[in-house]
Amino acid sequence: MDKEMYCHEKEAPIGVFDSGVGGLTVVREIMKQIPNEQIIYFGDTARVPYGSKSRETIVRYSKEIVHFLQTQGVKAIVIACNTASAFALDEVEREWDIPMIGVVKPGAKAAVRATRNGRIGVIGTEGTIHSKIYSQYMEELQKGIQVLGKACPLFVPLVEEGLLEDPVTDEIAVRYLSELIDRDIDTLILGCTHYPLIATAIGRVMGEKVLLVNPAYETARELKQLLECQGLLRENPPGLGKNRHQFFVSDAAEKFKRIANSILPYGILSANAMNMEQY
Numbered sequence: 001m002d003k004e005m006y007c008h009e010k011e012a013p014i015g016v017f018d019s020g021v022g023g024l025t026v027v028r029e030i031m032k033q034i035p036n037e038q039i040i041y042f043g044d045t046a047r048v049p050y051g052s053k054s055r056e057t058i059v060r061y062s063k064e065i066v067h068f069l070q071t072q073g074v075k076a077i078v079i080a081c082n083t084a085s086a087f088a089l090d091e092v093e094r095e096w097d098i099p100m101i102g103v104v105k106p107g108a109k110a111a112v113r114a115t116r117n118g119r120i121g122v123i124g125t126e127g128t129i130h131s132k133i134y135s136q137y138m139e140e141l142q143k144g145i146q147v148l149g150k151a152c153p154l155f156v157p158l159v160e161e162g163l164l165e166d167p168v169t170d171e172i173a174v175r176y177l178s179e180l181i182d183r184d185i186d187t188l189i190l191g192c193t194h195y196p197l198i199a200t201a202i203g204r205v206m207g208e209k210v211l212l213v214n215p216a217y218e219t220a221r222e223l224k225q226l227l228e229c230q231g232l233l234r235e236n237p238p239g240l241g242k243n244r245h246q247f248f249v250s251d252a253a254e255k256f257k258r259i260a261n262s263i264l265p266y267g268i269l270s271a272n273a274m275n276m277e278q279y
């Protein structure tokens with residue numbers, strides 16, 4: 001199949017997608033680190049969660065979304081979902097000739113740089129942890145590194161329910177994370193885009209000696225470098241005011257908007273609901 005073309009204009013927007021609201025933690029970092037950029041976000045709220053679905057399904061969803069973003073004239077795409085980065089990045093990259101990054105590699109690189117004892121924990125969805133993508137990549141980066149993965153599926157609904165600072169979240173965090181504490185890790189990757197929102201609770205349980213790596217922050221840094229390298233970094237803001245970013249979802253636009261307004265540095269005016277069947 002011919003690779004699909006993309007927009008080579010600096011002024012074009014960046015496409016960002018996730019299964020729902022989690023990718024907004026990546027958007028928040030992009031807004032902070034490269035504030036001139038314009039973002040088109042897609043949250044697949046009708047089909048969330050991705051974390052418990054098969055590779056084939058996530059690849060199919062990701063291809064549909066990349067196709068949609070491409071119709072919006074984006075210059076680059078960020079897969080702001082660990083599960084979709086684990087399952088679909090390579091396949092989608094093969095099909096589309098557009099600068100693209102996921103969240104796994106930037107997070108993995110930062111963790112390898114940070115560890116002192118070579119023992120790194122990764123928490124994420126079942127899909128991300130069972131894919132072993134983080135451990136494979138970190139072993140490639142540094143031979144002999146020990147990676148301990150733990151799926152924490154209840155963290156996503158806790159975040160979506162807004163229980164960011166709540167005894168229930170702390171209790172579940174203790175259950176999930178105790179085995180990582182026992183294995184003496186010194187670095188923990190928050191390998192799901194929802195988890196930075198409960199980083200305080202996770203940090204409380206892990207203790208101050210364990211460094212938490214937020215792949216969202218690292219991804220925004222790498223995105224900036226990627227755009228610079230490709231001559232696609234925008235020099236001036238688009239001048240459309242607060243409304244310059246656009247948000248699309250596949251369901252429940254009002255709920256998305258409410259959560260987005262609690263995550264992003266400023267409120268979004270609307271989220272457009274759309275049907276993905278045509279993509």
Ligand code: DGL
Pocket residue numbers: 018019020022023048049050051052080081082083084124125128156191192193194
């Ligand atoms: N955004 C997903 C991730 O980072 C978590 C939510 C889901 O399971 O869809 O893996």
